[in-house]
Amino acid sequence: MTDAQNTLLADEEFPTGLPEELKGLPEGVPRHDPDDQVESAVISRLVGNWHRRATVKRAEPDLDELFELDRPDYPEGILPFHDHPTYQALDPAKKSELLSWAWIAYNRHTIMAEQKVANPAFALVMEGEYPMLQDEALNISLAQAMVDEQYHTLMHLNASAVTRRRRAMAMPDNDLPISHTAREHLRLREGVSQRWQKSLTTLAFATVSEISINAYLDLLADDPDIQPINSSTAKLHNRDEYCHASISAVLAEVVHDKLDGEKQRFFRDMLFEGLEAFVATDYTTWHRIMDLTGVQGGHEMLADCQAETSRKRLVRDYTGLHTLIERMGVQELVEFDWSKSHVAR
Numbered sequence: 001m002t003d004a005q006n007t008l009l010a011d012e013e014f015p016t017g018l019p020e021e022l023k024g025l026p027e028g029v030p031r032h033d034p035d036d037q038v039e040s041a042v043i044s045r046l047v048g049n050w051h052r053r054a055t056v057k058r059a060e061p062d063l064d065e066l067f068e069l070d071r072p073d074y075p076e077g078i079l080p081f082h083d084h085p086t087y088q089a090l091d092p093a094k095k096s097e098l099l100s101w102a103w104i105a106y107n108r109h110t111i112m113a114e115q116k117v118a119n120p121a122f123a124l125v126m127e128g129e130y131p132m133l134q135d136e137a138l139n140i141s142l143a144q145a146m147v148d149e150q151y152h153t154l155m156h157l158n159a160s161a162v163t164r165r166r167r168a169m170a171m172p173d174n175d176l177p178i179s180h181t182a183r184e185h186l187r188l189r190e191g192v193s194q195r196w197q198k199s200l201t202t203l204a205f206a207t208v209s210e211i212s213i214n215a216y217l218d219l220l221a222d223d224p225d226i227q228p229i230n231s232s233t234a235k236l237h238n239r240d241e242y243c244h245a246s247i248s249a250v251l252a253e254v255v256h257d258k259l260d261g262e263k264q265r266f267f268r269d270m271l272f273e274g275l276e277a278f279v280a281t282d283y284t285t286w287h288r289i290m291d292l293t294g295v296q297g298g299h300e301m302l303a304d305c306q307a308e309t310s311r312k313r314l315v316r317d318y319t320g321l322h323t324l325i326e327r328m329g330v331q332e333l334v335e336f337d338w339s340k341s342h343v344a345r
Contacts, residue, residue: 063158063159064162064165064166066228066229067162067163067166067227067229068227068228069166069167071225071226071227071228072096072099072225072227073096073099073100073102073103073163073167073226073230074099074100074103074106074220074226074230075220075223075225076095076099078219079098079099079102080281080286080302080305081286081301081302081304081305084304084305086295086296086298086300087301090295094295097169097293098289098293100163100167100169100171101171101292102289103159103160103163103227103230104163104164104171104173104176105176105282105285106220107157107159107160108156108160108176108179109179109181109182109282110152110156110237111152111153111156111157112178112179112181112182113179113181113182113209113213114150114152115149115153116182116185117181117182117185117202117205117206117209118145118149118206118209118210119149119150120202120206121202121203121205121206121207121251122145122146122149122206123146124199124202124203125138125139125142125203126139126142126143129199130255130258132254132255132258133251133254133255142247145243145244145247148240148244149244152237152240155233155236155237156233156237159229159230159233160173162229163227163230175288175292176285176288177284177285177288179282180277180280180282180284181205181209181274181278181282183284184205184273184274184276184277185201185202185205185274185277188201188270188273189201189202196263197266200263200266200267200270201270201273203251203252203255203267203270204252204267204270204271204273204274205270205273205274205277206248207248207249207251207252207271207274207321208271208274208275208277208278208321209274209278210241210244210245210247210248211248211249211320211321211324212278212320212321213238213241213245214238214241214242214245214320217234217235217237217238217241218234218238220233220234221234221235221238245320249320249324252271252324252328253324253328255267256268256328257328268328268330271325275321281305281306283302283306286302287299287302
């Protein structure tokens with residue numbers, strides 16, 4: 001671990017890896033007692049230890065002083081075109097610029113997932129959208145999670161800001177389109193008319209996001225070669241998300257169990273739509289980045305990648321979601337190629 005990462009992460013009370021209350025649970029997703037849904041040990045203990053594990057409770061270091069100019073900003077190996085001849089032929093400066101844009105885009109997409117999917121879903125529960133989920137301990141855990149998500153937004157905004165300053169490049173967030181997952185979420189919500197359909201769409205997308213985000217964060221957090229600030233930002237974010245995954249799994253399972261047949265089918269359909277959205281490579285964003293960076297043959301390179309079936313999905317680990325779907329008893333209804341949703345290390 002670098003000195004920068006030690007500075008960012010040092011704290012004897014800050015646990016590493018899974019929080020103690022999640023250790024030993026199957027596949028990182030907690031079970032719940034259907035007769036005592038929200039007064040579960042998981043929820044209660046998450047509420048109790050928030051002051052120790054939440055990233056928002058940590059002191060903030062001076063990111064500019066910790067920035068290392070000679071490090072890439074993003075792992076080259078997970079670029080969708082990393083082995084394409086056009087990319088391989090680029091000079092080091094242009095490759096570095098693309099990696100910086102990849103980091104800016106990643107931060108923007110993460111912020112959109114927090115602001116447009118996760119927090120709106122948690123707010124729906126707290127506002128009483130699902131009567132079966134009304135409980136004091138659960139509401140407190142959701143309020144804590146929403147604070148976490150707001151702080152994650154600030155963390156990723158800061159991470160982009162220091163990258164722009166130290167790389168001396170503008171790279172404004174609003175030069176990029178909204179993320180593919182945010183577009184799909186909005187499209188599906190606008191395509192239905194009933195309030196319950198819109199609410200379940202948001203809850204389904206939040207479930208997918210919160211349970212699956214850890215593996216992608218791990219790719220950044222565990223990379224020893226990229227900018228230490230960036231890997232540490234992912235690591236800190238990830239620690240909170242292990243807890244959010246457990247909360248989201250409980251929400252999804254309890255809600256699904258209490259819905260009637262029509263609404264159960266709709267919720268499952270939206271879970272699967274969310275799966276497809278989150279594994280898709282956001283080529284719309286990459287095409288825009290090619291415009292902004294002026295890479296010769298960049299659009300053709302992306303077209304080549306899109307044409308290759310093996311590149312169409314972003315690598316993620318959906319073990320937790322697969323376990324959740326099995327517990328919901330609907331695995332036979334899923335038309336999803338789980339073999340392509342793994343993390344390549």
